[in-house]
Amino acid sequence: xxxxxxxxxxxxxxxxxxxxxxxxxxxxxxxxxxxxxxxxxxxxxxxxxxxxxxxxxxxxxxxxxxxxxxxxxxxxxxxxxxxxxxxxxxxxxxxxxxxxxxxxxxxxxxxxxxxxxxxxxxxxxxxxxxxxxxxxxxxxxxxxxxxx
Numbered sequence: 001x002x003x004x005x006x007x008x009x010x011x012x013x014x015x016x017x018x019x020x021x022x023x024x025x026x027x028x029x030x031x032x033x034x035x036x037x038x039x040x041x042x043x044x045x046x047x048x049x050x051x052x053x054x055x056x057x058x059x060x061x062x063x064x065x066x067x068x069x070x071x072x073x074x075x076x077x078x079x080x081x082x083x084x085x086x087x088x089x090x091x092x093x094x095x096x097x098x099x100x101x102x103x104x105x106x107x108x109x110x111x112x113x114x115x116x117x118x119x120x121x122x123x124x125x126x127x128x129x130x131x132x133x134x135x136x137x138x139x140x141x142x143x144x145x146x147x148x
Contacts (some may be wrong), residue, residue, distance in 0.1 A: 010036035010090060016127040017118045018111055023133040025090045033090030039128065045132075046095030050106050053099065060091075071109055078117040079130075088127035096132035 010033055021029065026042070033040040041060040045053060054074055058067045063077050077092055081089070085128070091114070100107040116128040121128035 006022055007035070008032045010038060011088065011127060012128060013088070013122045013125050013127040016088075016122055016129045017141065018114045018130045018132065019132050019133045020096070021096065022136050026094065026131065027132055029090065029131050030092055033092075033129070036088070036090075036127075038088040038090045038129070040090045040092065042092045042094060044094045046098035050101065053106070055109070057091075060124070061089075071113060075113045075116065078113065086126055088129075088131040089121075089128075093130065093132040097135045100134070121130055 008029075030042070043053075043056050043060045045056075048056065051069060054069050054071075056065075057074060058069070058077070058108045061077070061081065064083065067073055067077055096107070099110070111132075118128045118130065133141075
């Protein structure tokens with residue numbers, strides 16, 4: 001059991017991937033990630049175009065200065081991360097709904113890169129989690145559709 005008194009299984013690379021959560025979940029996930037020995041990093045997705053979002057991710061993960069600031073460079077850097085301890089990663093993305101609404105294609109590209117990254121790290125038995133906070137209204141709509 002973790003120091004926080006409960007276990008989410010965040011050390012299990014096979015279950016790692018991209019998950020949608022609410023903003024209120026991020027703090028709890030951050031604590032659980034640290035308890036699981038993961039590198040926990042927060043990134044705000046609000047109010048940014050692709051260049052700004054990439055810079056925020058690069059800053060949160062201490063990317064090398066040679067980072068190319070494009071989607072391909074992000075994918076390459078996330079697959080490497082040799083400058084960080086190999087214990088695993090938990091990325092906590094705030095305001096995912098803002099990016100989804102403003103830049104739908106950019107949001108989809110980010111999701112694809114994060115999911116591919118999680119799969120590749122899983123093959124090395126290293127968990128790579130991405131938790132993207134969406135507005136509660138999104139979950140309310142899903143619940144309403146499921147109950148129809």
